[in-house]
Amino acid sequence: MFVVTGDTDAELQAAAAATRKQLAFYASTPAYRAVLDLHGWGELHTELHRLSLRGAWDEMGALIDDEILDAFAVVAPAGDVAAKLRERCDGVIDRVLPGFLSGVSESTVTAIVNDMRTDVTVSGRN
Numbered sequence: 001m002f003v004v005t006g007d008t009d010a011e012l013q014a015a016a017a018a019t020r021k022q023l024a025f026y027a028s029t030p031a032y033r034a035v036l037d038l039h040g041w042g043e044l045h046t047e048l049h050r051l052s053l054r055g056a057w058d059e060m061g062a063l064i065d066d067e068i069l070d071a072f073a074v075v076a077p078a079g080d081v082a083a084k085l086r087e088r089c090d091g092v093i094d095r096v097l098p099g100f101l102s103g104v105s106e107s108t109v110t111a112i113v114n115d116m117r118t119d120v121t122v123s124g125r126n
Helices: 009-027 030-039 042-054 057-062 066-072 078-089 106-116
Strands: 002-004 073-075
Touching: 002 009, 009 030, 009 042, 009 057, 009 066, 009 073, 030 042, 042 057, 066 073, 073 078, 078 106
Parallel strands: 002 073
Antiparallel strands: none
């Protein structure tokens, strides 16, 4: 699961922008058309694929709005990520491997994972 987080509003905004680009890249590939169709966003694939052929990566990221971002990512300040993951996964799955951007500090990731371990199995370990 994608995680968009940060300790400040600027960090959250930067993480959201990077994750929007990553989601746009995935959504531009034919394999992800069915996923977008499932959510009613199938036509977005057509536009993203067209832009990908032009190498318009920044434009592509701008097409991933907040609704789409929230569908595929947990978006929260660092202190709220574990609770948001629990809320998203409770009753659906019992293990989650959160995907953090490379800019998220090791101490932040460690704090989130430790918080998750109180109620959620992480990476197959209790």
